[in-house]
Amino acid sequence: SAVISQKPSRDICQRGTSLTIQCQVDSQVTMMFWYRQQPGQSLTLIATANQGSEATYESGFVIDKFPISRPNLTFSTLTVSNMSPEDSSIYLCSAGGGGLGAFFGQGTRLTVV
């Protein structure tokens, strides 16, 4: 399976600011996914990122709040905009599928104060 590197691993941010999370895969993948895991909760899909097209957002998530870039087949970024304490979560990127299943980065633990 491929390896996903996610940066930063953690951050503490002031409310009202934005944070961009980077996700690098060591092989080319068609789709990448961004998930949010709120404290004590399971993972919820934010959006699917395809190279060369706009991301597809799940219900309850909007592009203005979570803009996503996918400039090539190995890289994606998720920005959490105008942050509030409610955005404090672990954000994870994922890729893969098919016969190998999905694999995940180590996540970004975000705390908004």
Next chain:
Amino acid sequence: KQEVTQIPAALSVPEGENLVLNCSFTDSAIYNLQWFRQDPGKGLTSLLLIQSSQREQTSGRLNASLDKSSGRSTLYIAASQPGDSATYLCAAGSSNTGKLIFGQGTTLQVKP
């Protein structure tokens, strides 16, 4: 819309016990089912992947089964160890893209 449920939410067992974690899903038209382990504050480690055409997969002390007709999967852990303490998540894939719907997880504590 696919929904995934895991029972129990938490489990505490003494070391050495065999145990079963349960996962159910509402839409039997899944592409695959994947079990993950998550340590506190960390990312996900894939444990086992079962394709829709398969009934079970084994890796070491872990065995996962899949019954699409009943919408269930189980993760069997043999001879549990304190190092197995973690949250176990099951996730259903609806296609070969890697997009997953997750259950709420079972938090396992294995006491020495």
